[in-house]
Amino acid sequence: MSAREWIGKDFYRELGVSSDASADEIKKAYRKLARENHPDANPGNSSAEQKFKAVSEAYGVLSDPVKRKEYDEARRLFGSGGAGGFGFPGAGGTGGFDMSDIFSQTAGGASGGLGGLGDILGGLFGRRGSTASGASRPQRGADVETDVRIDFAEAVKGATLPLRLSSPATCGTCHGNGAKPGTQPRVCPICGGSGLVNRSQGAFAFSEPCRDCRGRGKIIDDPCPECNGEGISTRTRTLTVRVPPGVDDNQRIRLAGQGEPGRGGAAAGDLYVRVHVTPHPVFGRSGNDLTITVPVSFTELALGATITVPTLDAKITLRVPPGTASGRVLRARGKGIRKRDGSQGDLLVTLQVAVPAKLDTAEQKALEAFAEAAAKHDPRPEITRLLRQSGK
Structure with missing residues (x-):
């Protein structure tokens, strides 16, 4: 995904919240939409599955204070994701300076960076500034949250529960490398495996993710049929959750390393199980x-x-x-x-x-x-x- 495509997405609209929504409002909106569009609740519904993926992607950015700040700054610079200028006087008009051309520029050029803008884009694409080595660096998997309901006695005494979960996980066919079994990804000849290429626009010079390998540093000629080269697929798995005695209603239990898988060999995220306790009729x-x-x-x-x-x-x-x-x-x-x-x-x-x-x-x-x-x-x-x- 190019920088222009990333910034062109409106994550706030995906979650149905305003751009000044609090972290709790964002979490509440995500949980509602994820529950409504979860693959388990909508078997065979491709539109619901796409919506589930979209709100998960939006929550992954907006739930992280650092990523959200960088995303907001980039949207302000790029006219809130519009295809026009940055909002400078004359931007997008006759004779104006339309910075959206930067993303369609194909001329190779000098090295360098855009200073603050480079930092913003670097944060969104897993790097800082124009440091090429950071483009394909390992990235920890996102945390995942799900809900379970238990009765009052189980909350008091503790319980061991099976949890059926549909979530992104390392592809079982290619084991995460994205290539069809029997083949291997090859180093991108355009960026040399760095995931970044240098571009220039007039007086500006900067680095952006390589379009050929999408910033990964590797090209997959024969993608895995299960995950289409992503290395990650949505799978249904059953986990065992141990609920400790005395758990409170709405308390979260952390299962380390059971979230989304990391990229580039990085650790997986965590799974947070939010417990809802059914009230007792007497106690x-x-x-x-x-x-x-x-x-x-x-x-x-x-x-x-x-x-x-x-x-x-x-x-x-x-x-x-x-x-x-x-x-x-x-x-x-x-x-x-x-x-x-x-x-x-x-x-x-x-x-x-x-x-x-x-x-x-x-x-x-x-x-x-x-x-x-x-x-x-x-x-x-x-x-x-x-x-x-x-x-x-």
Whole structure:
């Protein structure tokens, strides 16, 4: 891909975000589009596959602060990817200086560079300035992110899950060199394997990626039928993910070296698995502590009682002291989340009085008798005092 083609792409439009979007907005947009257009969700849909590749490429640039800065600077210089001038007075008009001609210039020429512009283009094409040796240098593979959903108990205790993933990976047919089995790539005769050629435009002299080998330094005469000479193909693979005990909702787990393969022998990127935890109908969580709300009767709180409470493993009994108020929290130590670092949480039991919706005759009479006997106990003494002070 030439510099002009690269800068002509609108990565912000691919992700549907503005050019001043935050990193979180870019990530959110990418995750939504990648999920919608993932090959697993759209089998046989070539347009969805192309969209998936396009948003992945856009996210690879915009998610990296350094690459994004260089891309933004290049777009400003090149009129935001337009085919006209740089935005200088008269650019693209009659007699104006249209810098887009630089990319169509084929005359060989002197060595040199474009200073700041050379640095911008160098960053986008894996080099700095006009250093020829940097054009085909190894490049680490991009990181990949995917999502898994687990239930509450698995998040508490940990789990080992199979993860089926469709993502770019080293081509299994050519093993990454891009050539058909039985053949080998040859050194590009135009750039001598450097991946760069020197060009000149009037007073300017600079280096740009070699068009014959597309900046790789090598030419593949007989491309691999699986990856079409790219050395990378989209494959479906199954990985084993170990979810540690106590994982939080929306937490990411890093699998080193399981991302996109590197180029030129460089290391592969990492795979980040974002965990989504399905809420439990009874239990909640606060840090390493599990929480549960247990309904109790008024008599259990007033007279005291021994109640049975569930945990994720078994049942336990707790003593409710006489005169306990509704809303009090009892603590069952060591019944919470145990993490790999040895930390141990508790089970926090909130007692909540349950009021019957209907009473039979015996219950009605018993409560009326209790209310008459307990009339001397004012449940709202402070409010009563304030009402008296106000004369009401």
